Amino acid sequence: MSDKDMDELSSSDSGSECGKYWVEWFTCSEGNEYFCDVDEEYILDRFNLTNLQTEVHYYRDAMDLITDQMNERPMSNEAREQVELSAKHLYGLIHARYIITMRGLAKMVDKYKRGDFGKCPRVFCNNNPLLPVGLTDVPNQKMVKLYCSRCEDIYNPKSRRHSMIDGAYFGTSFPHMLFQTYPSLKPAQTEQRYVPRIFGFKLHAAAELHRWQDEQRELQKRRLGIASNGGNN
């Protein structure tokens, strides 16, 4: 499939800013810090691309661009831009599939440990690192959100350039798949919480809600205790 000479030729032509290859260039360009680089083998395996043809315009050209096999046929600037956009879209969709494979998860774990996705803004999460997550797997619907494994909630990215990334490029399953695969990475949960006070006195409504929520937590704990006993029997 990939001709080595061809590869080198095209990359020397297009290779500029950051990396020799399109994927490298894409992942290290500004705003794309959340993406990891997808293995070329994964992209070249057609099985992994099932159904993406219908999703992406200029599929063939976009594919060639991603794999650095763009041939030098003349192309208007407009068409080139279109292909560039399609390539980014296609890469995002492949990325969503790739990061829930074993290899993709391992790469994302490295990024997670480096804190590439930012820290949880919630005060009681103590700067727990975040993971990107989509709210839907359908592209062009919802932007990417960030999942905190400590409070198990999702937040909007801080910076505008990250909040404009499509959530479907990460998918709804990714962070949960990661913690199912690496349960030891899940941080210890904290029961610490913010208690509203006026001049040092708790507020009745808030305190009542907290008591109820604590009750729910204890119920769940008891339920899980029962569940584990049931499993042993």
Place this chain on the structure above:
Amino acid sequence: MAGPDHPAAAAAAHHAVDHADHALHSADAHSGLEHSDESDFDDEPYASDESASLTWISWFCSLKGHEYFCEVPDAFIEDEFNLTGLSQSVNYYVEALDTILDIEDDSNEPQFPEEIEAIDSSAEILYGLIHARYILTRQGLDQMADKYENAEFGTCPRVCCAGSPVVPCGRVDLPERDSVKLFCPSCSDIYAPPSSRYQKIDGAYFGTTFPHMFFQTFPALVPDEPISPYTPRIYGFAISERSRAGPRMQWLRMLPDPLPEHDDDDAAGAHSSDDQSFVEADDGAADELLPTATATATADDALTESMDVGTDRRRDYSSSAAAAAA
């Protein structure tokens, strides 16, 4: 804390030389005009006009990163009762107060740069502590309500709060302990401000009480019903809480259903003479809620269990449903 562009510092530096009105300098420093000493003297007649347009307080509140502060009226600061106890917690109290109120005291000896810097930072602390008291008054709350309604404090980063505006708050009332945090009325939780320039602002300048006093005073400003909390899913299936990495923190965002109809339903069911339908209805609920537990239990067990579950159902539904779906 105060940069070299601080007007008071600039003023004091000139103090020994030309005794110019420091408010004039503060105005000059911010209009971006370059003045030589001669032009300072030329401008002297207009000093009172310019100082009226920019007081120390409005200058301080217009600084980058000080967007959370509101302007405390002079009358509040001039009332000594409002400053009770602050003289002990701030160094150079008198000088700092004079700086805040733009009172020029010519009788003082020329000050050393270090001293000027100390007074400047004292003025900042003093203003912050006065601010924390002021925003608890009716007038201060009104001013902060305007800022809140314009979302000048930002919005909650939590997705399920759907961009609810937040208010600043502190975690301690003593200065120099912790930076300012943002309280979201929708989730009743506190968050770090998104921009690092707010991380230098002391939380004590807003106080622990303010957000709650604010929403007690303006209950209408609390956002309506929040969106249902986030449920982790893999390929569309909610993750079981029995899994090792399963959800354990759902309680934090859980809300009891405030539906009185449910209570009525339960009461009606309990008093209903038609026992058979009551049992059937609850049996169905039990199957839905505890598929594994009830499947193995005998019919009688299932009945008692289902009645227990039935009372908890309203509150417990979201987490149980998560478990059941997975």
